[in-house]
Amino acid sequence: MRHRYSILFFPLHVIVDFLSLNAAFVGAYILKFQAVEPVAEPPYASLWVVFNIVWLVEILLLKPYIFPRQLFKADHLVKKLLILMAIHIAVISIYWVAVKGYYFSREHLLVTYLLFTSLAVAFRLGGLVFLKEYRARGYNNRRYVIVGYGKLAVSIQRFYDAHPEMGFRFLGYFDEPSSENQHLLRGNYDDLPAHIQQEGIDCVYCCMPYIDNGRLKKIVEEAESVDYQVKLLVDFRGFLARGASVEYHDFLPVLNVSSQMLADFQVNTLKRLFDILFSLAALGLGMPMLIILAIITKITSSGPIFYAQERIGQGGKPFKIYKFRSMYVDSERSGPVLSGGLLDDRITPWGRFMRKTRLDEMPQFYNVLIGDMSVVGPRPERQYFIDQIVEIAPEYRSLLKVKPGITSIGQIKYGYAANIDEMVQRLRYDLLYPRRRSFLFDMWIIAQTLRVMAQGRGK
Structure with a gap:
């Protein structure tokens, strides 16, 4: 029994x-x-x-x-x-x-x-x-077979093989024989009913990419009389990684595989609320420091206090990003040029200090307040450089699904990038954010940013 x-x-x-x-x-x-x-x-x-x-x-x-x-x-x-x-x-x-x-x-x-x-x-x-x-040890196990051989079938078998503590015992693949699978099969579809009876199979996994509806219906109809479970395996992994969701139209489940990010309450509401409160606090409490930074920026080199530049935000929408000016005026006469790091001779001595402590980013809390940016998120780039990055790393497009931020994992772990290759390396860190974003993760990134600022390790 x-x-x-x-x-x-x-x-x-x-x-x-x-x-x-x-x-x-x-x-x-x-x-x-x-x-x-x-x-x-x-x-x-x-x-x-x-x-x-x-x-x-x-x-x-x-x-x-x-x-x-x-x-x-x-x-x-x-x-x-x-x-x-x-x-x-x-x-x-x-x-x-x-x-x-x-x-x-x-x-x-x-x-x-x-x-x-x-x-x-x-x-x-x-x-x-x-x-x-x-x-x-092999006791109290549930015996299962897999109908329809392919990568998905192998994945479920390997999962249970890696977790023997679940007590699932594999008793063969069943499919129509072919030159690729015939040496791996326990039998074909006609052999399945007898095998279920003989071995006392508890569960039949049916892989939807490899089994037609007619055969599936027959397996389901026989399940009640023979007393075994039928479980469907559908490979949604590629879609779910892009933020797919399941919608129910009456009793019919519909998989929404749109590339648009899910309208998540926590992200769209709580994160925005936090951004507003944090920005108001930073601008309000930090006003004396902002005034001092503005004065020093003005008297240490000629030119405006603030620097505005077009960047690409969420959904590819351009916006103006604001910083304290850290370079000499007209540093890009010949076109867009990346900063060559802290040793770049276009950077003013005072600007070099602000970059090391990230104080030049302070005006961006205004960008956060008006909704162009978030406190935490991947750093926004110019379209000129995005076009070059996408040629090397097409996955960069996924970062445009989330709102850019003042600080990011890339900023903490890598810092400023001096060329396209370094931007792609920094990208590897920022790609972690859309998959892991949460309130606690944002708090960790902010704490790490404050540590970098206090230690003057910005680069």
Whole structure:
């Protein structure tokens, strides 16, 4: 009989949690009052009963012990437990207020939840370690076959081979034989039903690029009578990397593979709110420093205080970027030229200091405030250089999907670029940002930028 012990996991989980809950309740009472008999008497007897009823209702409604093997991980188990605990605490708090049970010891309740959490987490982690080891040894496994041979089929097999703790045992590929795959197949489509019956197959993975709808329909129709699962594998990896999303038209799922970035609330709203607040703070609190920088820039070399230049922003839209002038006037008479680093003789002595400390970038908080830029994001470039970069690294176009920033990973790790090759090298760092951007990641980049400014290591 397949998985004859698997059916025991659910009741065992329920029983252990109830034992842990009650042991914690009684144990906390003993620790608080140094007695055990009164816990079964009013008023604590009623609270004890409510504790168990609330937990039982949670189990019946939320079904917290039902999850696939792929999600049988420590973080998933603990997360579900903490959600259950939070709901339980909320309901008990409502009960406490409803019955005006102010005579219940808060310390007892706190210790109860701490003990219960400790016991429940210990059981889950212990059970997780045991089951992973048990399944890695070949027990309690699920047998599967893959229908339709190709790269996607090989990928799913390698995934389970690399994770024996999940307990999936591979029993062959099935497809129409060809010169490329016939030595790898266990059989063809006609051999599949007999193999499922003979080997007790639990799951049939069907690779959509390699199987037609007629054969798929037949496999699905036979699944109920023979008792096996059918799972579809569709290779969306290339699309999802570009920010695809799934839309539902009634019951029909539609994959949106537009290259447009998803309208993410966190990015479009929270990030913009942070940019505005941070820029206002930087311009407001930094106004005395801005005035001093402006005065020194004016008296150390002839020319305007600020330098404005056209850059390309989000979606290829041009905008004017503002900096404190760090070069002598008319440094690009013959056309666009990249800075040759801090040793470039076009840079003024004062400008060299501002570049090392990144103080020349301060006026760009105005660009952030009006929405052209963000505090954190890939550095914007001129169209003249973008055209040359794209010839070498076409992936640069992906950076135009996000708003450019004052500081970036490339600025921290690489700094100013003196030629196209160096711009491409810096690009390798900035390409990490669209995939990893988050509030915490932005905070890390800002902290690293402040460190570079304080140490004067800008280059």
